[in-house]
Amino acid sequence: MAIAAFSFVVSTSTTAEELGYPEKEELTFGFIKLTDMAPIAIAYEKGFFEDEGLYVTIEAQANWKVLLDGVIDGRLDGAHMLAGQPIAATIGYGTKANIITPFSMDLNGNGITVSNEIWKQMKGNIPKQADGRPVHPIKADALKPVVDKFIDEGKPFNMGMVFPVSTHNYELRYWLAAGGIHPGYYAPHKGDTSGQIDAQALLSVTPPPQMPATLEAGTIYGYCVGEPWNQQAVFKGIGVPVVTDYEIWKDNPEKVFGITEEFAEKYPNTTIRLTRALIRAAQWLDANDNGNRPEAVKILSESKYVGADYEVIANSMTGTFEYEKGDKRSVPDFNVFFRYNATYPYYSDAIWYLTQMRRWGQISEDKPDSWYKEVAAKVYRPDIYKKAAQSLIEEKIIDAALFPDFTSEDGFRAPQTHFIDGIVYDGSKPNDYINKFSIGLKAGEKI
Amino acid sequence: MSLLIRNLINLNREQSFSDQSLLLAGQKLKLALLPILGLLAFLLLWSLAANNVTTSLGKFPGPGAVATQFDNLYQEHMNEREKEQAFYQRQEKRNADRVAKDPTYVAKIRAYTGKETFLDQIITSLKTVMSGFLLAAVIAIPLGIAIGLSQTLNQAINPIIQVFKPVSPLAWLPLVTMLVSALYVSDDPLFAKSFVNSLITVTLCCLWPMVINTSVGVASINQDWVNVSQVLRLPALTHVRKIVLPASIPAIFTGMRMSLGIAWMVLIAAEMLAQNPGLGKFVWDEFQNGSSQSLSRIMAAVIVIGLIGFFLDRMMLQLQRWLSWDKASAKR
Numbered sequence: 017m018a019i020a021a022f023s024f025v026v027s028t029s030t031t032a033e034e035l036g037y038p039e040k041e042e043l044t045f046g047f048i049k050l051t052d053m054a055p056i057a058i059a060y061e062k063g064f065f066e067d068e069g070l071y072v073t074i075e076a077q078a079n080w081k082v083l084l085d086g087v088i089d090g091r092l093d094g095a096h097m098l099a100g101q102p103i104a105a106t107i108g109y110g111t112k113a114n115i116i117t118p119f120s121m122d123l124n125g126n127g128i129t130v131s132n133e134i135w136k137q138m139k140g141n142i143p144k145q146a147d148g149r150p151v152h153p154i155k156a157d158a159l160k161p162v163v164d165k166f167i168d169e170g171k172p173f174n175m176g177m178v179f180p181v182s183t184h185n186y187e188l189r190y191w192l193a194a195g196g197i198h199p200g201y202y203a204p205h206k207g208d209t210s211g212q213i214d215a216q217a218l219l220s221v222t223p224p225p226q227m228p229a230t231l232e233a234g235t236i237y238g239y240c241v242g243e244p245w246n247q248q249a250v251f252k253g254i255g256v257p258v259v260t261d262y263e264i265w266k267d268n269p270e271k272v273f274g275i276t277e278e279f280a281e282k283y284p285n286t287t288i289r290l291t292r293a294l295i296r297a298a299q300w301l302d303a304n305d306n307g308n309r310p311e312a313v314k315i316l317s318e319s320k321y322v323g324a325d326y327e328v329i330a331n332s333m334t335g336t337f338e339y340e341k342g343d344k345r346s347v348p349d350f351n352v353f354f355r356y357n358a359t360y361p362y363y364s365d366a367i368w369y370l371t372q373m374r375r376w377g378q379i380s381e382d383k384p385d386s387w388y389k390e391v392a393a394k395v396y397r398p399d400i401y402k403k404a405a406q407s408l409i410e411e412k413i414i415d416a417a418l419f420p421d422f423t424s425e426d427g428f429r430a431p432q433t434h435f436i437d438g439i440v441y442d443g444s445k446p447n448d449y450i451n452k453f454s455i456g457l458k459a460g461e462k463i
Numbered sequence: 464m465s466l467l468i469r470n471l472i473n474l475n476r477e478q479s480f481s482d483q484s485l486l487l488a489g490q491k492l493k494l495a496l497l498p499i500l501g502l503l504a505f506l507l508l509w510s511l512a513a514n515n516v517t518t519s520l521g522k523f524p525g526p527g528a529v530a531t532q533f534d535n536l537y538q539e540h541m542n543e544r545e546k547e548q549a550f551y552q553r554q555e556k557r558n559a560d561r562v563a564k565d566p567t568y569v570a571k572i573r574a575y576t577g578k579e580t581f582l583d584q585i586i587t588s589l590k591t592v593m594s595g596f597l598l599a600a601v602i603a604i605p606l607g608i609a610i611g612l613s614q615t616l617n618q619a620i621n622p623i624i625q626v627f628k629p630v631s632p633l634a635w636l637p638l639v640t641m642l643v644s645a646l647y648v649s650d651d652p653l654f655a656k657s658f659v660n661s662l663i664t665v666t667l668c669c670l671w672p673m674v675i676n677t678s679v680g681v682a683s684i685n686q687d688w689v690n691v692s693q694v695l696r697l698p699a700l701t702h703v704r705k706i707v708l709p710a711s712i713p714a715i716f717t718g719m720r721m722s723l724g725i726a727w728m729v730l731i732a733a734e735m736l737a738q739n740p741g742l743g744k745f746v747w748d749e750f751q752n753g754s755s756q757s758l759s760r761i762m763a764a765v766i767v768i769g770l771i772g773f774f775l776d777r778m779m780l781q782l783q784r785w786l787s788w789d790k791a792s793a794k795r
Contacts, residue, residue: 323752
């Protein structure tokens with residue numbers, strides 16, 4: 017550590033010419049109170065922003081919509097965003113704006129929770145381990161008979177997620193559909209943005225902190241949300257998390273850092289420098305085998321960041337997860353910030369979100385594979401990431417071995433397995449992938 | 464209080480007192496004791512009730528928990544000030560390094576980017592509410608006088624006032640926000656957009672009570688005075704300055720007091736809704752935190768908001784007492 021710090025001090029004199037000083041030094045970044053905003057908090061608290069000559073103010077935002085509007089109208093220079101937000105904004109679903117991301121913020125970190133009543137009905141359908149605890153991962157097959165019963169009785173089966181283009185919406189839909197439960201289609205060309213056409217489970221938007229209360233009130237029977245709102249349900253005894261997103265799709269991409277395209281063009285040095293600071297923060301979060309996590313949890317529990325109690329944040333940040341009360345299991349990599357190239361903005365990650373938007377009708381028209389790649393290349397900007405990473409490597413701040421091999425990297429991850437339904441995802445063939453699902457729109461179909 | 468004690472001592476020393484002084488002392492005792500008794504009863508009820516309410520964030524905060532939070536908030540403020548100093552020191556060093564490398568560089572000092580403490584938030588809210596209120600007064604009082612003087616103008620503008628008056632200022636907030644972000648574009652703005660948003664929302668809600676009260680005050684000036692003015696053939700401006708303004712000051716102040724009270728309530732709500740800096744944002748941030756201390760911190764903020772609202776009202780009242788000739792109007 018001392019050596020790294022020393023080499024940085026020495027090397028700043030040489031980079032000043034290469035990289036150039038930031039054009040805009042005073043910046044404001046927005047975030048939502050969730051543990052995965054950690055890289056921003058760490059870059060601030062550990063002085064990584066200041067090392068780049070950036071004077072950053074960090075502001076919590078009321079909800080995802082306010083945050084997105086803030087970045088679009090320039091009140092915020094950048095923000096912690098749902099990966100779907102820059103993509104949806106670029107293709108004009110919801111608000112139209114050119115937002116890009118040079119930095120992917122984390123992998124995993126969400127869970128799906130159902131109410132105690134639903135859990136009681138589901139539990140009989142789940143096979144048991146030798147010690148009597150249910151076998152994980154739990155599939156939605158176990159929920160299917162419960163939903164069928166609701167439908168037979170003519171009652172709606174309501175569930176909650178946080179935003180129409182959120183990871184949570186797609187994860188919940190993925191899990192339900194993999195278990196044979198139809199989560200419904202969107203039809204924006206007909207003005208239907210409720211996403212409940214043909215639905216067996218009716219999904220609606222609820223802000224993250226309100227999830228447990230809404231579940232308790234009986235308005236919804238389950239939800240998909242980021243931490244700490246799944247563990248909160250366990251502590252309060254009102255619900256049971258049945259599955260984490262790590263089990264739905266191991267190491268799925270989650271949040272991104274979003275800025276407008278205009279900002280990146282107007283302030284290229286600033287963009288690279290803020291990316292450098294974020295990369296350093298992410299690396300710090302995962303360094304020493306998560307050895308820095310307790311310090312990170314302490315920072316996050318301050319009221320200006322996430323502000324929840326230390327114990328609650330520590331639970332999800334250190335890789336354990338409590339399912340049914342007392343059923344505590346280790347979920348390694350519950351939240352990954354740097355390992356497995358977590359911060360690199362892969363085109364294939366963006367394309368996955370686009371395939372889900374198409375699958376559920378948010379993209380109403382059929383699109384060729386080339387379109388998916390064009391959109392991904394417009395939003396995800398590994399070129400900026402690469403410049404930032406290479407300057408960090410040259411200055412010997414982060415070892416080259418920790419980054420993807422930039423000479424051969426084409427922005428597509430190798431075909432990914434580890435989905436709960438066993439379907440393989442190859443980002444270079446989006447239409448093929450969409451056609452593999454039994455539930456969901458396929459090539460050529462339109463609502 | 465000291466007066467009371469002196470009275471009591473006097474009572475002891477001089478065994479002979481008139482019925483009147485006994486009555487006076489009794490009244491003063493009542494004046495001092497009753498509010499204290501009320502406050503004690505309230506604190507007792509509060510802590511009893513708080514002990515019996517359990518929420519998802521733990522027990523509802525009692526007076527003790529809130530007092531602890533006041534201490535915490537003060538400590539946080541002091542810690543933040545220390546961090547601020549360190550920030551400026553680092554910045555100076557960084558600027559010096561850069562100037563050493565590039566002598567043409569003109570070093571800038573950037574404001575501290577850390578968290579706004581509770582105290583900072585109070586000051587922000589106070590600044591916003593006063594600016595919005597003063598802006599509204601500058602618009603509303605001349606407008607009110609004009610409407611009060613001219614029947615024609617009154618008939619023309621009255622429908623607009625009647626329609627806009629009942630609109631909750633919070634309903635204006637989305638429109639104000641959109642308009643400000645579209646029209647207030649500058650690379651180096653004098654005021655932050657969030658400040659302008661809060662300010663305009665406050666102004667919009669301050670406007671109507673002041674316009675209406677002023678115009679009613681002006682319209683109902685004693686006819687004799689108007690006649691005097693006409694006999695003396697006072698020019699229009701002098702008529703306003705010497706007759707209309709002094710005559711309607713009680714009404715204007717009544718409007719201003721109402722406005723300031725509403726403005727304070729609306730500002731907190733607007734800050735919560737739009738996440739503009741201030742006490743409202745403090746409350747909303749704490750609510751979103753969901754920590755076991757959140758509720759007691761919110762309660763601390765609620766008490767401060769109430770006290771500030773109270774002092775703002777007293778301040779206007781005092782101002783009215785100094786400036787208004789009609790001392791009875793200040794009691795209303």
